[in-house]
Amino acid sequence: MALEYLPDTDLSSKPLLCARGLYCERDDRVLFKDLNFDLSSGQIVRLAGPNGAGKSSLMRILLGLSASYEGALYWHEQDMARALYDFRSDLLYIGHDVGVKSNLTPEENLAWSCPNVTKQDIYGALKRVGLSGFEDLLTHGLSAGQQRRVALARLFLSSKELENKSLWILDEPFTAIDKHGVADLEQVIVNHAQQGGLVILTTHHDLSVPVKTIMLGQTQKASL
Amino acid sequence: MFFDSFSSFIEMGGHGLYVWACYGLAAIIVAVNFISPVLTRKKVIKDIQRQNRREQN
Amino acid sequence: MWTSLKRLYHKMGSPKWFYEISTRWSPWFLLVGSALMLTGVVWGLAFAPADYLQGNSFRIIYIHVPASLLSQSAYIMMAAAGLVGLVWKMKMSFVVAKVIAPIGASLAIMSLLTGAIWGKPTWGTWWVWDARLTSMLILLFLYFGVIAIYNAIENEEMANKAAGILAIVGSINIPIIKYSVEWWNTLHQPATITMTKKPTMAPEMFIPLLLTIIGFYCWFAVWVFARTRNELLWRERRTKWVKNLVINAPTNSGAHQ
Amino acid sequence: MNGSMKALFKRDMLLAFRSRGDLLNPLMFFLMVASLFPLAVSPDPLFLGQIAPGVIWVGALLATLLSLDLLFKSDFEDGSLEQMLLMPQPTLLMVIVKVLVHWLVAGLPLAFIAPLLGLMLGLPSGGFAPLMATLLLATPILSLLGAIGAGLTVGLRKGGMLMPLLILPLYIPVLIFASSAVQAGVLGNSYVGHMAFLGAYLALTLVVAPVATASALRISIAR
Numbered sequence: 001m002a003l004e005y006l007p008d009t010d011l012s013s014k015p016l017l018c019a020r021g022l023y024c025e026r027d028d029r030v031l032f033k034d035l036n037f038d039l040s041s042g043q044i045v046r047l048a049g050p051n052g053a054g055k056s057s058l059m060r061i062l063l064g065l066s067a068s069y070e071g072a073l074y075w076h077e078q079d080m081a082r083a084l085y086d087f088r089s090d091l092l093y094i095g096h097d098v099g100v101k102s103n104l105t106p107e108e109n110l111a112w113s114c115p116n117v118t119k120q121d122i123y124g125a126l127k128r129v130g131l132s133g134f135e136d137l138l139t140h141g142l143s144a145g146q147q148r149r150v151a152l153a154r155l156f157l158s159s160k161e162l163e164n165k166s167l168w169i170l171d172e173p174f175t176a177i178d179k180h181g182v183a184d185l186e187q188v189i190v191n192h193a194q195q196g197g198l199v200i201l202t203t204h205h206d207l208s209v210p211v212k213t214i215m216l217g218q219t220q221k222a223s224l
Numbered sequence: 225m226f227f228d229s230f231s232s233f234i235e236m237g238g239h240g241l242y243v244w245a246c247y248g249l250a251a252i253i254v255a256v257n258f259i260s261p262v263l264t265r266k267k268v269i270k271d272i273q274r275q276n277r278r279e280q281n
Numbered sequence: 282m283w284t285s286l287k288r289l290y291h292k293m294g295s296p297k298w299f300y301e302i303s304t305r306w307s308p309w310f311l312l313v314g315s316a317l318m319l320t321g322v323v324w325g326l327a328f329a330p331a332d333y334l335q336g337n338s339f340r341i342i343y344i345h346v347p348a349s350l351l352s353q354s355a356y357i358m359m360a361a362a363g364l365v366g367l368v369w370k371m372k373m374s375f376v377v378a379k380v381i382a383p384i385g386a387s388l389a390i391m392s393l394l395t396g397a398i399w400g401k402p403t404w405g406t407w408w409v410w411d412a413r414l415t416s417m418l419i420l421l422f423l424y425f426g427v428i429a430i431y432n433a434i435e436n437e438e439m440a441n442k443a444a445g446i447l448a449i450v451g452s453i454n455i456p457i458i459k460y461s462v463e464w465w466n467t468l469h470q471p472a473t474i475t476m477t478k479k480p481t482m483a484p485e486m487f488i489p490l491l492l493t494i495i496g497f498y499c500w501f502a503v504w505v506f507a508r509t510r511n512e513l514l515w516r517e518r519r520t521k522w523v524k525n526l527v528i529n530a531p532t533n534s535g536a537h538q
Numbered sequence: 539m540n541g542s543m544k545a546l547f548k549r550d551m552l553l554a555f556r557s558r559g560d561l562l563n564p565l566m567f568f569l570m571v572a573s574l575f576p577l578a579v580s581p582d583p584l585f586l587g588q589i590a591p592g593v594i595w596v597g598a599l600l601a602t603l604l605s606l607d608l609l610f611k612s613d614f615e616d617g618s619l620e621q622m623l624l625m626p627q628p629t630l631l632m633v634i635v636k637v638l639v640h641w642l643v644a645g646l647p648l649a650f651i652a653p654l655l656g657l658m659l660g661l662p663s664g665g666f667a668p669l670m671a672t673l674l675l676a677t678p679i680l681s682l683l684g685a686i687g688a689g690l691t692v693g694l695r696k697g698g699m700l701m702p703l704l705i706l707p708l709y710i711p712v713l714i715f716a717s718s719a720v721q722a723g724v725l726g727n728s729y730v731g732h733m734a735f736l737g738a739y740l741a742l743t744l745v746v747a748p749v750a751t752a753s754a755l756r757i758s759i760a761r
Contacts, residue, residue, distance in 0.1 A: 028519075063624060066760045068438055088626035097617025101549075103556040108549065113621060115545035138556075226328055233327060236337035239402050243326075243340050246395040250344040253391045254500065257384060261507035268511050272518045272527045367753070422707040429703050433694055442757045443690045447704055450686055450750050454708050457739065461711040468718060 014077060015040045016167065016198050017062070022071035024057055031057055032216055035071070041166065041196045044189060044211040046203065053217025055202050056096070059171060062200065063093060092165040094173060098151035102140030106131055106150045109139060114154060121158050128156040130181065145176035152177075155188050168192060170201040294371050296513045297522050303506035310506070314499025321492030329486050338402040341395050343490055347497035348392040349417060353455070355385035355501065356420060359427070360452035363445025375441035376516070378448065379431060380508035384501065386424035392417050412466035416459050423451045542625060543635050550639040560608055561643050565651055568601040572655045583660035590659035591669065591720035597655070598648050598673060599680065599709050603702050605644040606684040609636060610692040610755065619692070623759055629752035637678075637685050637748070645677030661724070668723035668732075672716035675736050682740075682747035683708045689754030711739060 015038035022035035031054030039045055047055045060066040062073070064084065073080040075087040100109050110122045126135055129149040131142075139147055152173060155162075168189070174182050182205065189199050190209050227233040236243050325343035332339035362378035365371055396414045397407050408414070427444050434440035482490075517523045554561060575593050576586055613619040622632050652669050655661075661669065687705040691697030719732035 060760070063620075065620060065623065067756075068760065085626050088624055091624060093621070093624055095617050095620055097615070097620070099613075099617035099619075099621045101553060101612075101616065101618065103553055104549065108552065112545050112549040115541040226330055236340070237331065239336055239338040242338050242398050242402050246341045246344060246398050247322075247326075249394050249398075250348070250391055253387050257387060257500075257504045261504065261511055264511045265507070265514070268514050269527050272514065272523065275518065276524060276527070419707050419710055422703075426704040426707065429700055430690065433691075433696065433700050439693075439757055439760065443754065446686070446750055446754050446757070447690060450683075450708065450746065453742075453746060454711070457711050457742075458707070461714045461735075465714045465718065 015074075016076060017200075018074040018077070019062075020072045020074070022058075022061065022069055022073075024054060024061065024069040026054075026057065026068075035214075037214060039198055039200070039212075041198050042193050044193050044199045044201070044207065044209065046201055046207075046211045046213050047216065048202070048213050049216035055216055056171065058214075058216065059169060059200070059202065063091075063169060064088075087167075090164060090166045091169065092154060092162070092167070093169045094151050094154065094171065096171045098148055100139055100147050100150045102147070103138060105136045105138055106142075106153070107135045109150055110153060110157075113151075114157060117157055122153075124158065125153040125156040126150075128184065129153045145178075148176050149181070152185065155185070155192075162192075166197045168197060168199045168201075170199065170203075172202055172204070174203050174205040290369075290371075294373050296373060296517050297520075299373055300510055300513050303510060307503050307506050310499045310502045314496045314503065317492045317496030317499065321489040321496055324489035325486075325493065329489055330483065332486075335403055338399060341399045343493045345392060345395040345399060346490060347494045348388045348395065349413070350494060351497050351501055352385050352388035352392055352417070352424075353420060355381050355388060356423065356448070356455065357452050359385060360445075360448040363441075363448045367442060367445050367449075375445065376509055376512045377505065378445060379441060380505055380512060382424060382427050382431065382444070384504050384508070386421060386428060388501075389417055389421040389424055393421065410466070412463045415466070416462045419458050419462070420455070423455070426451070542627060543631055546622070546632065546635050547639060550636060551642070554639060554643040560605075561647070564601040564605040564644055565647055567604050568597050568648060568651060569655065571597040571600060572659060576659070587660040587662050587724075590656060590661040591665060591717045591724065593659060594652055594655050594661075594669065595672075595713055595717040595720070598652070598677070599706070599713060601648060602644065602677065602680040602684060603705065605640070606681075606688045606701060606705075607698050608644075609640050609685060609688040611688075611697075614692045614758070619755065619759060623755060629755065630748040633685060633689075633748045633751045633755070637681050637751075640685070641678050641681040645681050646674075648677055649673035661720075664726055665720045665724040668719045668729045671729075671733065672719050672736060675733060675740065676712050676716050679712050679736070679740050679743050680709060682743040685751040686747055686754055689751040689758060691758075692755065693758040712736065715739075 017039040019035060019037050023033045024031045035058075047058055049055055057066065061069045064080065064087070075083040075090075078086075080087065099113070100106075104112075106126055107119070107122055110117070110125070114122075123132075123135060126132065129152055131146060131149060131153065134142060134146070139150060142150070155168070170189075173185060173189075177185065186207055186209075189201075189207075193199055234240055234244075322343060326340055329340070331337045359378045359381040362374045362381065366374040366378060393414065396411075396417065400409050400411070400414075401407055427448055430444045430447055431440050434443055514523055514527070518527075572593055575589065579585070579589070610619060613622065623629055625632065649670055652673050653666055656666055656669055684701075684705055686708075687701040688697075690704065691700050694700060715732045715735045719729040719736075722729040722732065
């Protein structure tokens with residue numbers, strides 16, 4: 001289990017998300033064991049490793065969607081089971097399946113996932129992801145990439161809406177997006193980290209800024 | 225003994241068929257419950273042995 | 282007190298401990314259960330007096346009633362084991378819940394078959410929508426649901442948890458189902474003879490029944506232990522204790538080595 | 539907290555009305571099942587009137603089962619369910635909202651179409667009021683209990699086949715009391731006791747079912 005630690009910029013800051021001794025196996029295969037990390041605000045963290053190494057398993061464990069692991073997780077130095085409400089209040093997650101309803105317009109989709117935003121804000125965010133003029137068309141008329149962008153528009157909402165969403169967990173956010181969009185998205189991710197947020201993502205795209213990498217899949221084949 | 229003879233015990237005053245059918249069926253279900261775990265155990269042990277041998281090779 | 286309870290909990294959660302203790306206890310349960318059954322059945326079949334109304338067909342009671350009672354309490358045990366597994370994350374408990382399901386279903390079938398056969402001389406027909414038989418049929422359906430969940434979900438952990446939830450919901454519903462079926466029955470068939478409800482039962486009829494009931498419970502324990510041990514062997518097949526145990530186990534394939 | 543639940547309610551209602559076909563299917567099924575009986579058994583109005591309460595209620599159970607597949611399936615498939623389970627609010631609130639929507643769009647219409655079936659099946663006039671009343675009171679029970687089955691089977695490919703097996707036994711008390719309430723109405727007897735039982739059963743399921751469904755969903759999502 002190799003962990004590449006990049007020098008933390010701010011050593012005094014307390015970690016946001018800690019993992020201690022994470023262990024996960026699937027189908028008699030150990031995906032990872034004794035995995036430890038401290039993630040603090042300002043970081044962009046990439047979960048990396050070959051296919052089947054357990055990236056999405058780790059992501060689901062961090063999200064609290066999977067209970068089949070051993071070890072401990074802490075959010076703001078509090079046990080995850082106790083901090084669940086805070087954790088989920090702080091979380092913005094965009095998964096592989098983005099949860100965009102094809103029978104709703106982009107505007108309605110966003111209005112549901114972010115209930116406290118104004119219409120103006122939604123329109124602004126949709127403009128940032130290049131969906132101006134599509135706001136009130138049913139989403140099933142859009143291309144797959146456009147549908148993904150409807151979900152990604154959540155990242156482009158005004159900072160006021162996002163300010164309590166300090167943790168972003170993004171599963172392959174750069175797929176099905178054009179070059180221009182990639183640069184925009186990268187910028188928004190970097191901005192979020194700089195403003196004190198924490199971004200955890202999986203991606204095959206190389207970001208132009210330094211990221212911390214959690215490398216999975218380098219364990220020996222489980223001792224069978 | 226409630227019955228006078230063995231044949232009246234079998235006959236059960238005309239209800240013999242029903243009584244013995246019930247006891248027979250119950251015996252079958254009980255037997256299945258006793259035997260099936262024994263068979264499963266043999267199979268499980270064989271499977272584990274096979275797996276161990278495969279891993280040693 | 283608390284620490285000893287905690288120690289017991291950890292012990293019970295240990296597959297190896299359960300395996301060993303159940304191996305040690307099984308013969309005793311088998312012995313006691315078989316002795317009780319033999320006594321009860323011989324007494325009930327040959328020595329107990331015939332019922333003044335139903336004649337000798339009432340002797341079916343000595344297997345029908347234990348099977349009915351046991352299949353109902355087995356469902357509750359299964360739900361309780363599922364609850365323990367869900368709340369205290371005790372895997373052993375899930376294993377026990379899983380092995381109870383087919384045993385309980387087989388007992389429900391036994392109860393239904395013997396009830397139907399008993400119905401023929403009593404009511405003149407194989408099946409009557411009697412309150413007890415109907416409740417038992419619905420209980421069998423509840424077992425079917427739980428077994429179907431185990432079969433449908435491949436991931437074992439998910440299957441155990443899902444079946445646990447279903448069993449808990451089912452066991453909350455059992456009293457309601459029983460009540461409503463009984464109520465429904467009095468509404469539609471006010472004049473049927475209930476087969477097993479006796480205000481007073483002569484002791485020479487009742488004691489053998491008691492013996493077979495306890496005997497069935499002992500056998501049930503033997504069945505649950507045996508199936509649980511099989512499950513444990515397979516789950517723990519990579520541990521040292523199972524490997525050691527399996528090497529020494531005599532099987533046909535072992536002879537060829 | 540209220541905000542996101544309101545938003546969820548609005549979204550689900552909107553989705554329901556955008557796909558009206560899905561809403562109509564169970565109703566058409568309800569209609570068809572009921573018209574099978576005169577064809578299969580006998581068109582004699584006297585006989586039909588006798589079995590009408592039971593037939594209509596069995597039809598309502600089956601129609602509800604048919605519509606339950608919609609409850610979580612599409613949200614599971616497109617990832618919305620994950621988002622819902624990650625909302626900071628307790629999952630059981632989410633479940634209650636979704637069951638409420640299901641009842642409004644799938645259970646309530648059954649109560650309003652049932653008198654039509656009563657006419658077709660020659661239900662005596664005394665049965666109409668208890669038919670409507672029991673359907674109004676007991677269809678929420680069907681939605682609540684059904685949600686447990688839908689939650690347990692949402693991740694399974696053959697979940698639609700499994701669900702009736704899990705849920706139908708739990709529906710039996712409802713079937714017994716609701717159809718005999720209608721029969722009591724036909725005979726001119728009081729059916730207050732039946733309604734009281736159904737009300738009590740509704741209260742119990744209201745407590746138990748959302749909790750069970752929420753845990754079922756958490757299990758189903760943890761692939």
